[in-house]
Amino acid sequence: MxxxxxIGYYHYGVILTxxxxxxxxxxxxxxxxxxxxxxxxCLLISGLCDAFDGAVAKTRKNRxxxxxxxxxxxxxxxxxxxxxxxxxxIGYGMGMHAWYYIIVFxxxxxxxxxxxxxxxxxxxxxxxxxxxxxLIAYFGLPVTCIAVGxxxxxxxxxxxxxxxxxxxxxxxxxxxxxxxxxLKFKMPKLRIKGLIVTIAIVTALIIGLxxxxxxxxDLWFMFNRDxxxx
Numbered sequence: 089m090x091x092x093x094x095i096g097y098y099h100y101g102v103i104l105t106x107x108x109x110x111x112x113x114x115x116x117x118x119x120x121x122x123x124x125x126x127x128x129x130c131l132l133i134s135g136l137c138d139a140f141d142g143a144v145a146k147t148r149k150n151r152x153x154x155x156x157x158x159x160x161x162x163x164x165x166x167x168x169x170x171x172x173x174x175x176x177x178i179g180y181g182m183g184m185h186a187w188y189y190i191i192v193f194x195x196x197x198x199x200x201x202x203x204x205x206x207x208x209x210x211x212x213x214x215x216x217x218x219x220x221x222x223l224i225a226y227f228g229l230p231v232t233c234i235a236v237g238x239x240x241x242x243x244x245x246x247x248x249x250x251x252x253x254x255x256x257x258x259x260x261x262x263x264x265x266x267x268x269x270x271l272k273f274k275m276p277k278l279r280i281k282g283l284i285v286t287i288a289i290v291t292a293l294i295i296g297l298x299x300x301x302x303x304x305x306d307l308w309f310m311f312n313r314d315x316x317x318x
Contacts, residue, residue, distance in 0.1 A: 097158050101148045104141035105159075105166045108134040112170030119174075119181035127178040128239050132294075134170035135235025138163075139283050153215075160211050164204040171231040172200035175238050179262065184255050192262050199266035200231045226275045229268035236290050237265055243297040247304050 115130025145151075145159050176193040184193075210227070238261055245257035278286060 097155055099148065101145035101151075101155075102141075102159065102162060104137040104144055105163050108137035108141065108170045109166035111137065112166075112174035115170075115174045116177040119177040124178045124181035124242070127174065127181060128242050131170070131174060131178065131235050132239060134174070135232055136287070138167065138170070138232050138235070139287065140280075143280055156215060157212070160208060160215075164208050167204055167231050168197075168201060171234045172197045172204075175234050176262070178238065178242070179258050182254065182258060183251065184258065189255070189259070192259060192266075196262045196266040199269040203228050203231055203269040225277055227272055228270060229265070229275060231269060233268075234265050237261060239294055240297065243294065243301055247301045 111130045111133040115127040118130065119127030141163065176196055179189065179193065206227070241257055241261035245254040
């Protein structure tokens, strides 16, 4: 409901959106102060919250137009933090401090900003048309997809403890994602069942990559130890 003492709308329909933004902020700090792996974990949490915030919001009855518009706007602002700023802080926490990395980070965030603003415009136009129906496809890659892509790139990049190779793989992640954000193509919108299946597949893939990284690192350590001992 709308609160008379504070601006904004306060109800359970926006809780997951706020949690996603909070996870992005926490992840940004942890990436540079503790470890970028904590930033990746927070990014996954943000992605999980964002996957279901719309479904939770729609369970509320008698939603006003103002409430719907606020939900669209606050969701995009949250996404800019969680899937625009927080991912580049992971890269910064990995030691990507050179000026050319900063340029790539700026381009990545700007592409995310453009993508989100464009989505808001289309959504506002669509909601004004009573015959528009439900959204069935996106234009461009949704920024939330970085919550899936970056952890995969991160696990692959950190298999070998070679700084240059790690940073180049992560650089490719930001460049590819930023380009796909603003590339005009149609991407189907997943429903709840599709989201659950996708989350299950991604979870299995990330666990598999995590175990593979641990195994390869152990082999790499043993190889280097035997090499120097001999």
